[in-house]
Structures are given as structure tokens and as C-alpha cells.
Amino acid sequence: MENPTTSKVVLLACGSFNPITNMHLRMFELARDHLEDTGQYSVIKGIISPVGDAYKKKGLIEASHRVEMARLATESSEWITVDSWESQQSDWVETSKVIRHHYEELLAREHNRDDVDTIKYTKKRRIEENYIASSVHHRKRDGPQLMLLCGADVLESFGIPNLWKQEDIAEIVGRYGLVCVTRSGGDPHKFINQSDDLWKYRKNIHVVHEWVTNDISATHVRRALRRGRSVRYLLPESVVRYVQEHSLYSAESEQKNADVVLAPFQKYSDASTSG
Amino acid sequence: MASCRVPLVLLACGSFNPITNQHMRLFELARDHMHSTGRFEVVGGIVSPVSDGYGKQGLVPAKHRISMAKLALQSSNWVTVDEWESQQPDWTETVVTMRYKTHLLYGLKTATFGKSRLRSVNRFLESPTTLKRKYSGKISKYSSLKAQNTKLTRPFPQLKLLCGADFLSSFKIPGLWLDDHVEELVQRFGLVCVSRGSLQPERAVHESDTLFRHRRNVFLVREWVRNETSATEIRRALRRDQSVKYLIPDSVIEYIHQHELYTEDSERRNEGTALRPLIKQAHQPIKSLDD
Numbered sequence: 227m228e229n230p231t232t233s234k235v236v237l238l239a240c241g242s243f244n245p246i247t248n249m250h251l252r253m254f255e256l257a258r259d260h261l262e263d264t265g266q267y268s269v270i271k272g273i274i275s276p277v278g279d280a281y282k283k284k285g286l287i288e289a290s291h292r293v294e295m296a297r298l299a300t301e302s303s304e305w306i307t308v309d310s311w312e313s314q315q316s317d318w319v320e321t322s323k324v325i326r327h328h329y330e331e332l333l334a335r336e337h338n339r340d341d342v343d344t345i346k347y348t349k350k351r352r353i354e355e356n357y358i359a360s361s362v363h364h365r366k367r368d369g370p371q372l373m374l375l376c377g378a379d380v381l382e383s384f385g386i387p388n389l390w391k392q393e394d395i396a397e398i399v400g401r402y403g404l405v406c407v408t409r410s411g412g413d414p415h416k417f418i419n420q421s422d423d424l425w426k427y428r429k430n431i432h433v434v435h436e437w438v439t440n441d442i443s444a445t446h447v448r449r450a451l452r453r454g455r456s457v458r459y460l461l462p463e464s465v466v467r468y469v470q471e472h473s474l475y476s477a478e479s480e481q482k483n484a485d486v487v488l489a490p491f492q493k494y495s496d497a498s499t500s501g
Numbered sequence: 502m503a504s505c506r507v508p509l510v511l512l513a514c515g516s517f518n519p520i521t522n523q524h525m526r527l528f529e530l531a532r533d534h535m536h537s538t539g540r541f542e543v544v545g546g547i548v549s550p551v552s553d554g555y556g557k558q559g560l561v562p563a564k565h566r567i568s569m570a571k572l573a574l575q576s577s578n579w580v581t582v583d584e585w586e587s588q589q590p591d592w593t594e595t596v597v598t599m600r601y602k603t604h605l606l607y608g609l610k611t612a613t614f615g616k617s618r619l620r621s622v623n624r625f626l627e628s629p630t631t632l633k634r635k636y637s638g639k640i641s642k643y644s645s646l647k648a649q650n651t652k653l654t655r656p657f658p659q660l661k662l663l664c665g666a667d668f669l670s671s672f673k674i675p676g677l678w679l680d681d682h683v684e685e686l687v688q689r690f691g692l693v694c695v696s697r698g699s700l701q702p703e704r705a706v707h708e709s710d711t712l713f714r715h716r717r718n719v720f721l722v723r724e725w726v727r728n729e730t731s732a733t734e735i736r737r738a739l740r741r742d743q744s745v746k747y748l749i750p751d752s753v754i755e756y757i758h759q760h761e762l763y764t765e766d767s768e769r770r771n772e773g774t775a776l777r778p779l780i781k782q783a784h785q786p787i788k789s790l791d792d
Contacts, residue, residue: 252746255744255746259743259744303746438729438730439698439727439729441726441728442726442728443726454533456529456532456533458525458526458529459523459526459529460522460526460726462747
């Protein structure tokens with residue numbers, strides 16, 4: 227699978243995963259197929275990073291449940307994993323920071339793989355220096371790349387005031403890369419065209435067309451559950467069972483954070499109002 | 502005390518080439534809907550894959566389609582696979598399949614109609630009018646059985662056809678359906694039609710006098726999630742070596758790879774041949790005299 231002439235890619239998906247659905251999982255599969263089809267990439271890993279409770283999104287249930295459901299959902303996958311680092315932070319973490327964290331971990335693992343166990347201290351220090359230097363130049367041709375995987379709605383959310391910092395957007399598309407899977411009704415190309423920042427880095431934005439619309443949104447799933455309707459075959463079987471066992475997603479849970487401001491809005495509007 | 506809910510079994514006919522999560526969703530949605538009317542209790546679901554004689558392009562052998570359906574439904578505690586239709590040498594009209602299943606539900610598999618025990622299952626498949634004509638003497642036994650049935654605390658379940666909106670529109674296609682059969686389907690049995698996307702089943706009901714006349718026996722269920730995954734798309738993805746994970750069960754994916762189903766060759770099967778119903782029903786008069 228790992229062709230020496232292709233770049234290794236890790237796909238990272240951030241989001242609520244409230245709950246995870248077959249559509250989220252499909253996104254990974256579509257992205258991998260698309261990238262590998264270009265002949266330039268070899269997708270070696272997928273990471274699902276559920277957001278922390280501090281995000282304060284309406285209806286967001288405890289991170290521990292969301293992480294566990296994602297784990298159950300990816301049990302049968304050979305390449306998609308779940309990472310709970312983001313969900314364990316007490317404050318909300320900007321996506322760019324999450325990417326940076328995972329990229330640094332990725333590099334560290336790569337370097338550890340190259341290390342020989344009997345390495346001397348001085349040699350090890352030199353390698354550490356190289357590692358720090360290389361973390362600045364993220365586009366090493368022979369190093370693995372980390373790309374943010376998302377739907378078109380996330381891409382278009384770049385335009386919502388106070389949701390993202392402009393420099394973060396620039397870093398995500400400029401230094402890392404974006405794989406955007408279009409859901410029904412989106413036109414990512416138009417959006418990219420209308421934004422100078424995105425246009426500048428358009429080569430790093432991979433748009434994957436989902437020819438077969440698969441609109442299983444978590445919102446819809448939660449609504450069905452509130453109404454006592456079946457959600458089988460929209461989520462992996464093990465997740466359906468988990469939801470039932472723990473009686474997740476009720477009218478009550480949907481009201482959580484109803485009167486609270488979303489963390490990014492809180493953070494960025496505070497910043498803009500402060501002198 | 503008898504519950505006032507009518508027990509109901511949902512039967513889905515189709516190619517199931519292959520069975521997908523979307524097919525299985527149909528059952529879930531239909532069951533939820535029929536329960537919510539307050540009038541029914543769905544007690545079972547049946548997947549009845551069509552026989553190879555249907556002649557549809559790209560149809561892989563029935564034995565594979567049956568195996569895949571069985572794998573997919575392993576985890577279901579109420580939907581099962583029925584092989585009868587797939588085992589018939591020729592394509593079987595939907596209405597005939599439904600008559601057969603109804604008779605099974607009534608437990609009349611080995612009923613005696615006339616002096617001799619019925620050997621051929623084909624006798625079950627006659628229309629109510631034919632049955633009445635042929636077995637007028639014995640029909641009283643049948644109707645008394647039916648009468649007894651309604652006195653039971655748990656009457657035999659009703660059978661309704663479960664389908665998608667595109668199925669409803671197929672009634673319009675010339676030669677595909679006999680008028681009598683459509684009439685019997687909606688009057689005697691009933692339809693539960695699950696729609697998604699842009700297809701409007703209400704329009705199909707409006708545009709057909711038969712459907713309109715029996716509109717109270719046509720239950721329309723709307724699937725709000727836009728989900729266009731179809732077996733056609735699955736087959737296309739498989740041909741192109743693209744992933745179909747999370748669209749169909751893992752066990753079915755494994756089976757497909759093991760048996761190397763769904764290739765460019767398999768898609769060309771039956772290319773150029775007309776669908777069997779169009780041939781079989783081509784020379785029939787519009788009103789069939791004798792089923």
C-alpha cells in the first residue's frame with residue numbers, strides 16, 4: 227500500500243460527533259478513495275477527534291459518550307481511529323491547535339520509527355533539533371502530511387464572523403491541507419473562488435464530490451431518537467445499541483447549552499471587545 | 502382481550518442486487534410509521550428477492566442475492582428472507598407472490614380444496630374470482646375459516662407490500678403491470694410506500710384512478726434524510742474498486758469480495774434482453790379473463 231513515490235497522508239476530522247453516523251464514516255472512505263485515485267497520495271490513517279464539552283453546542287452530550295460511540299463505530303475499521311485528546315481539554319481548543327497537536331505527534335512517531343534503540347545521547351539531541359526545525363517546514367516531501375477532513379458546511383463556515391480566526395484558516399489551508407467532501411446543496415468551488423485566502427491555497431484544498439447523496443446528519447438522528455423512531459442502519463449497529471443502553475438523546479439532552487454562547491463566539495467576541 | 506391493532510407483515514419484492522442499508526431502512530421506517538397510526542402492529546418483515554428469470558440487466562444469480570440478504574438480516578429480529586420467489590423458474594408477478602405468502606400466513610398450505618390434497622402450489626395462486634368460480638362449493642369452507650379467524654383473539658396478520666416511491670411510478674410503465682393486478686394489490690393487500698428525495702408518491706396516487714380509489718390502503722411514509730444510496734450506485738462503486746463500507750453491511754462486502762461479484766462483466770448480464778414481465782404480459786388482454 228505504501229508506494230515510495232506517493233506522499234503519506236493522515237486525515238483528521240474534528241466535530242461534535244453527536245452522535246457519530248454512517249455518513250461521518252463514509253466521509254473518510256470517500257476521501258481516501260479520492261486522494262489515492264490521484265496517484266499522489268497514500269492515506270495511512272484516519273483520526274476522529276470529537277470536540278470537548280466546553281464547545282457548548284446546543285444538545286452536545288458528554289464527551290465520554292461521544293468518544294465511546296466513535297470507538298465502537300470504528301472497531302471494524304483497519305485505518306480509522308479515535309483520539310480523545312481534544313475532548314479531554316478543559317477549555318475549547320481551536321481546530322488549528324488540534325491539527326498542530328496531531329501533526330507534532332505524527333512527526334514524533336515518524337522520528338521514533340527511524341531511531342535505533344542503541345542511539346547515543348548526542349545523536350539523539352541532534353535528531354531532536356532537526357525535529358524542531360522540521361516542525362516549522364510542514365511540507366517536507368518525504369514526511370507525512372496531515373489534512374483536515376470536513377464537509378462543505380465546515381468550509382463555508384469559514385465565512386461566519388467570529389467563528390474562525392483568519393490566521394487559523396490560512397494556517398489550516400496553507401500549511402496542512404483540507405479535504406472537503408461535498409454534501410448535497412453545497413458549492414465549495416464557488417466558495418473557494420470568492421475567498422482570497424482560500425483561492426491562494428486552492429491547490430491544498432481537495433474537493434471530493436459525493437455523487438450519491440448521503441445526508442444522514444446527527445441532527446436528524448437525534449430528532450428521530452427523541453421521537454422514539456428507529457435509527458438502525460443510519461449508525462453502526464454497536465452505536466445503536468450503546469445509545470439504547472444509555473438512553474442518550476432525549477428532549478432534555480437537546481436543551482443542553484440552549485442559553486449558552488458557543489465557545490468560539492465567546493472567545494473571539496471577547497477578544498474583539500477587549501481594549 | 503383482543504388488541505384493536507391489526508397485526509401486519511410487510512413484504513418487499515425487488516432485485517436486492519445487492520441488499521443495502523437503505524433497503525433495511527425501508528422496513529424500519531415503515532414499521533415506525535404503521536405503529537404510529539395506532540391501527541397496526543407490525544409483527545414481521547419479509548425480503549423476497551426476484552428470480553433470475555426477471556431478466557434485469559446486471560442481475561447476479563439468485564443464490565448469491567439470497568445469501569447476501571441473509572447475511573445482512575442476521576442481526577434483525579423481525580425481518581427475514583423468503584426464497585420462494587427466487588426459486589421459481591420464471592419471473593413471478595408480485596401479486597402472485599403476495600397471494601402465496603397470504604395463504605402461508607393463513608396456514609392453508611395443506612388445506613384441502615376439493616377431494617384431493619393440493620399438490621401444486623400453483624392452485625394457491627389463483628385470483629379470488631377464479632377461486633370463487635372453481636371452488637364455489639368449497640369456498641364456504643374458506644370463508645368460514647376466515648370468519649373463525651376474525652373471532653380469534655389474535656387474527657392472522659395482514660400482508661402489505663413495502664416499496665419505494667419509484668415502485669409506485671412503475672405502475673404507469675406500459676406492459677409492466679396488469680391493471681387487474683394493480684387493483685388487487687391495492688384493494689386486497691395495500692401498499693406502504695417509503696419516499697425519499699424528490700419523488701412525490703402523492704402525485705402518483707393522484708394520477709392513477711386505481712390508486713386514488715384505494716388511497717386509504719396506500720400508506721405514504723416520508724424519509725426526510727436525503728439518501729440516494731441505491732444498489733445501482735453500490736454496484737458502480739464496486740466496479741470501480743471504490744469503498745462501499747457503511748453503505749452495506751460488512752458481512753455482505755466480505756461475501757461480495759469472496760465471490761468476486763459485481764464486475765463489468767456481471768453488469769452486462771441480460772444486456773439487450775427485455776424484462777420478463779414485458780414479454781410475459783405482452784400478449785395478455787388488458788382485462789385478464791382467467792388468471
